[in-house]
Structures are given as C-alpha cells and as structure tokens.
Amino acid sequence: MVTPDQRTVVPIAPAAIADNQASRTVEPPAPLYEELVVAADSVIGLQLESPVSSDKAQVEDSVVARVTRDVKVGDRVVIPAGAKALGEVTLVERGGKIRERARLGVKFTSVVLADGTRLPLHSETIYREGDPPGRESAAKIGGGAIGGAIIGGILGGAKGAAIGGSIGVGAGTAAVVAGDRNHATLSAGTPLTVRIEDPIVVTVEK
DSSP states (O other): OOOGGGOOOOOOOHHHHHHHHHHTOOOOOOOOEEEEEEOTTOEEEEEEOSOEETTTOOTTOEEEEEEOSOEEETTEEEEOTTOEEEEEEEEEEOOOSTTOOOEEEEEEEEEEOTTSOEEEOOBOOEEEEOOOSHHHHHHHHHHHHHHHHHHHHHHHHHHHHHHHHHHHHHHHHHHHHHSOOOOOEEOTTOEEEEEBSSOEEEEEEO
16 A cells, blocks of 8 residues: 555646646737728818820729828728829810810729728719810911911912912811810829718728
8 A cells, every 4th residue: 555655746847837827828809890981972182193194095094093181980090191092094085176175084993001901992083174175276277377378478469368368277277176186184293082972891900
C-alpha cells in the first residue's frame, strides 16, 4: 500500500501551463458595423480631373473626378473629401451648323473610397453647351462679303465688286458650316455639383 507521502508527484512543464492560460484568454469582441444612408437628392461636390470636350469625346468615355468636401450622415463622415468619383460620357453633339450648339452630357456611376470600397452612385446627368454660333456666323458672313467686295473692286471696278461680294458671302457661309465649331468643354479642375438619384448605403464601424 502506498501512503500519501510515497505518491510520485509529476511536475507540469511551464509550456503546458502557458498553453492552458492562453486557452482561457478572452478574445476581444468583434467590431460592430452599421449601415448609414446618404439620401436621394443629396448633392456631392466634385472637381473634374479628366478634361472632356465635344470635339473628341465619345459616348461611354471614362470621366474621373474627386470629392471636394466630406459627405456626412448626421455627424459621421461616410464619403471623405478626396474620394475618387468615376463616371462616363452619356451625350456628345458636335454642333457646328449656323444654329446648332455643341452639347456634352456626363454622369457619375460610382465612388471609390481610400480602402478600395466601391459605392454605386447614380447621379443626374450634367450637361454643358458650347457658345451659340449665330453671332460668330453673322460676323464671318459679313466679313466674307466685305472681303469679297474689296477684292472684286480691286480686280474689276464696280462690276467686279458686285461679283466679288457674292463670292464672299458664299465663302463666309461655307467656313461656318464646315468648321470653327464652338465646342462644349469641361476642363480639368472644373468644379461640379451633382445630385444623386438613388440612396447610397455605406457600411461603417460603430
């Protein structure tokens, strides 16, 4: 019979003690998240980074801008200034005739946050028109007529002046129709304010 004093005591290794203590360590709680909503009809300030012109743009060309001021829901920033806004060209009308203006349409479709999160964004289309060509056309037609009359007068007297004047009018009109369009342009650095058509849902940590 083995008495209590004769029992063998088996030492516990320090590593085993440490492992046992680690197993009882309380894990920190997982972070909690909530969804915040930027309401439809909210406006977002942007600054254009990629220039767009009706002279060269094509529908579906990419457009890039930056958010210029924090977008908040309550006191929480959900879209910080500096976030990238991505969009596309939706309308190109080159204009160029005497009574037609060039037109350009652009809308934004997403916002990319600093961590790479992409938020869908449906903005209203931004339209830009070129200057009306009417006044410039009249000046060119008049200038062509005067120039033709002067040249005709030098070459052939009064009769030549009348013929030259008619040629000048035609030349002036052709120049307006063929080229020298007033392009619709959105330059790099242009400030824009876009209104969103649908809510934007942003998941943030509580």
